[in-house]
Amino acid sequence: xxxxxxxxxxxxxxxxxxxxxxxxxxxxxxxxxxxxxxxxxxxxxxxxxxxxxxxxxxxxxxxxxxxxxxxxxxxxxxxxxxxxxxxxxxxxxxxxxxxxxxxxxxxxxxxxxxxxxxxxxxxxxxxxxxxxxxxxxxxxxxx
Numbered sequence: 001x002x003x004x005x006x007x008x009x010x011x012x013x014x015x016x017x018x019x020x021x022x023x024x025x026x027x028x029x030x031x032x033x034x035x036x037x038x039x040x041x042x043x044x045x046x047x048x049x050x051x052x053x054x055x056x057x058x059x060x061x062x063x064x065x066x067x068x069x070x071x072x073x074x075x076x077x078x079x080x081x082x083x084x085x086x087x088x089x090x091x092x093x094x095x096x097x098x099x100x101x102x103x104x105x106x107x108x109x110x111x112x113x114x115x116x117x118x119x120x121x122x123x124x125x126x127x128x129x130x131x132x133x134x135x136x137x138x139x140x141x142x143x
Contacts, residue, residue: 003016004016005137007142011087012087013091013141014085015086028097029097032097074096076090092142102128111124
């Protein structure tokens with residue numbers, strides 16, 4: 001089975017996703033982008049969470065900086081979703097955005113622990129595992 005993302009000798013990362021896979025990611029990236037634009041969204045606080053809360057003191061400037069980085073990453077991922085090759089900056093934007101997709105799926109289905117995941121609907125866990133596999137595959141290509 002071919003990997004979804006593979007580093008080429010010229011340094012670019014090749015995207016080997018089916019049209020269905022790209023369509024899924026496009027929809028999810030658009031959903032995240034729309035959520036970031038909707039200040040009344042209940043999902044917005046989840047997307048704005050720091051990765052490591054102990055390293056963020058709820059400083060408004062850090063929050064603004066994080067919001068800008070998240071928004072920029074999602075926008076770059078959306079613009080490049082149909083590209084055959086990604087440079088490192090684009091690939092990192094994809095990784096950050098796929099991470100948000102994974103985080104959003106878990107939050108939407110109230111999956112906070114391993115027990116929650118194990119008790120979840122098999123279709124939901126299949127989606128989670130597929131997105132997680134994409135993120136791992138892209139991570140391997142980035143290192």
